[in-house]
């Protein structure tokens with residue numbers, strides 16, 4: 211009997227500190243929706259996080275906190291595989307093999323590498339350069355067909371597709387070419403500088419963390435940069451960013467339509483929009499924060515989830531690695 215091919219999703223988040231609503235809207239929110247429909251694998255990509263300056267004393271805590279964030283946002287370990295990248299040896303093993311078929315010129319083109327090496331001049335390490343190959347290995351190790359991510363990661367998944375194609379051409383059909391899945395909110399902009407994406411690296415004023423208190427959220431939204439005169443039609447203006455955020459957090463679509471009309475007519479009152487936006491963000495994050503606080507009190511449960519996740523992930527990874535070793539002549 212012919213086997214029915216099921217689709218598979220893979221995505222990862224780096225354990226580098228608190229998650230913000232950009233991570234939530236660009237990535238995790240769609241992970242939660244996908245897990246009910248498609249086999250899903252989600253990873254705390256700790257090896258990737260070593261490419262930036264880090265403190266070994268808090269790395270474990272950051273890994274567990276990222277796992278807690280996944281669970282608090284609604285990843286169900288009965289439905290999805292949730293695990294830590296460094297617990298499964300196949301990631302780095304496959305990355306090495308893929309390194310040997312990836313042209314250096316492809317990596318030199320990566321905009322994230324170019325940006326990060328500008329921002330961390332004292333630590334332009336080989337890992338930072340090779341980061342996209344490890345990311346390709348993450349995806350291909352599970353033969354994932356779909357990769358839900360924020361817009362900043364699209365170039366890396368395009369490269370994973372190229373690497374899959376190259377491997378298949380050279381050694382025989384092995385990997386599906388993974389497709390990118392972007393949310394409507396694939397690029398949430400910074401609150402303090404709306405020409406840049408919301409990011410931990412631009413400081414806490416630029417983002418709303420999933421764990422921010424109501425007072426902090428109100429304060430950050432009230433100080434958020436809006437539009438400056440003629441910037442109104444630009445894609446990178448703050449007013450549009452706030453409106454987009456409002457439309458995804460509010461339940462009643464008619465209110466956001468009204469604000470959008472006011473905006474188009476140049477009549478939008480930020481003194482009205484901002485408190486309402488803060489309020490819908492506060493109420494949307496409340497259940498996540500509640501679950502987060504409960505999980506933080508159950509470290510044993512979180513460890514058990516990660517052990518089970520590792521076992522399931524490892525079984526898939528071992529099968530792929532056996533096939534890869536055979537195909538390239540190592541077995």
Ligand code: AMP
Pocket residue numbers: 222223224232233234235236237358359360361362363395396397398399407408409
């Ligand atoms: P990271 O924290 O860099 O591991 O990112 C985790 C996920 O969040 C990735 O899929 C990113 O593309 C996504 N992401 C990060 N920042 C943003 C943002 N400002 N808007 C939308 N998605 C984002």
Ligand code: TRP
Pocket residue numbers: 220221222223224255258344345348349357358359363366
């Ligand atoms: N590079 C991604 C980021 O910073 C995280 C990541 C690592 C990832 N491996 C992945 C995302 C595989 C999707 C698939 O956001």
